[in-house]
Amino acid sequence: MxxxxxxxxxxxxxxxxxxxxxxxxxxxxxxxxxxxxxxxLQGQTGMTGGNLSSHIRKLEEKAYVAVHKEFREGKPRTSLKLTGEGRTAFRAYLRTTAMLLAAFGEA
Amino acid sequence: MNSGLEERIRAVYWGDGSLDLVAGLSVTGMGLAWQWGYFALSPICPALGLVLWSLLRKQLVEPRLGSVVFTEERRQQEREGLMLLVLAGGAALLMAGVGIWMMTGGGSPAVMSRISAGIPAFIIGTAGLLSGALLQLRRLAVYGILALVIGLAGALAGFEPWTLLVVSGLVPLAAGMVYLTRFLKEYPRRAEEEAGE
Incomplete structure (x- = not known):
């Protein structure tokens, strides 16, 4: 067994x-x-700006997140989007953790 | 993917209270304009409200909360939902009118004129219900139901239309003030340059 x-x-x-x-x-x-x-994102995750930036950079390096910077009415604005690769990786991650949780009877 | 989380994000996105506040102000303003003899100004109140809401959202809410673009699927659902709800709302109002007409024995002038005092509040109530359903915001639907109840009960009790509008508007206005105050406390202004970007 x-x-x-x-x-x-x-x-x-x-x-x-x-x-x-x-x-x-x-x-x-x-x-x-x-x-x-x-x-x-900062408001919802509760991270500091610097911390959030460094995590976003890591996700960007893996091409999981696309970052777009622009100036809107003279103020900088950064918008973030999950890429196709990021979405696939996230789905795979969820599948694996779901299997583990199921093994413990938690899913 | 993550529809539960999307619902929470939507609740946060619409939870600042500016919409409630401006909707309440518009409806109360319509009632007061009516009472002060500027009946023709009543329809302008919602238009002014829309401008005020857009300003509040841009100047006060978005610098603190940030912004989100929901999925295309969700936006398409909202567009279709809006069309369906407008049609359903129109049909419901028509049916209610016909129902009242029939119940009052083909439109007894006395009863009809009494009930007609509630029509503006009915319309506001229906709009609230429809917007609540469309944006999936329970509290907007609650304001809508309250306006319908206030419209019907107030009209039967012999209140003037303007009073019913003012009372219907005061509920979202008060709630909006509470939500907005809470939002401003909870979300300090964040500029991206301060945020370390």
Missing amino acids: KLFDFDPKELASLDKVLHEPARLAIVACLAAVEEMDFVF
């Missing part, structure tokens, strides 16, 4: 970039909408 109904190696394949709680919160918010700006 196997301990898990799934290959435990799949856990090791969990996306490390998404597995970080702050980045997971960012990606979860962006997955629910088409686009969100920096200010909204």
Whole structure:
């Protein structure tokens, strides 16, 4: 009898970039909408501006998030969008964690 | 994906109270314009309200809350929902009118004139209900139901139309003030340059 109904190696394949709680919160918010700006994301995640910026940079490096900067009425505005790759990675992450939760009878 | 989270984001996005405040001000303004003899100004109140709401949203709310673009699917649903709801609202008002006409024995002038005092509040109530359903905001629907109840009860009790409008508008106005005050406390102004961007 196997301990898990799934290959435990799949856990090791969990996306490390998404597995970080702050980045997971960012990606979860962006997955629910088409686009969100920096200010909204900061308000909802409760992160400091610098912290949020550094996490966004990591997600941008992995091409999970597209960042668009512009000036609107003389004020800088940064809008963020989850890319196709980001959406696929987030779905895969959710699938793997759902399997783990199911193994503990939590899903 | 994440429809539960999307609902929460929508609730936050519309939860600042500016919409309630401006809707209440517009309806109260319509009633007061009516009472002060500027009946023709009544329809201008909602238009002014829209301008005021857009200013409040831009100057007060968005710098603190930020902005969101919802999914195309959701926006399409809203467009279709708006058309359906306007049609359903028109049909409901027509049916209510016919129903009242029939119940009052083909339109007894005395009863009809009494009930007609509630028509402006009925229209406002229907608009509130429709907007509540469209934006999936329960509190807008509650204001709508209250305006319908106030319109019907007030008309039967013999109140003037302007009084019913003012009373119907005071509810969202007061609620909007509470929501907006809470929002301003909860969300300090954030400029992106301060935020470290």
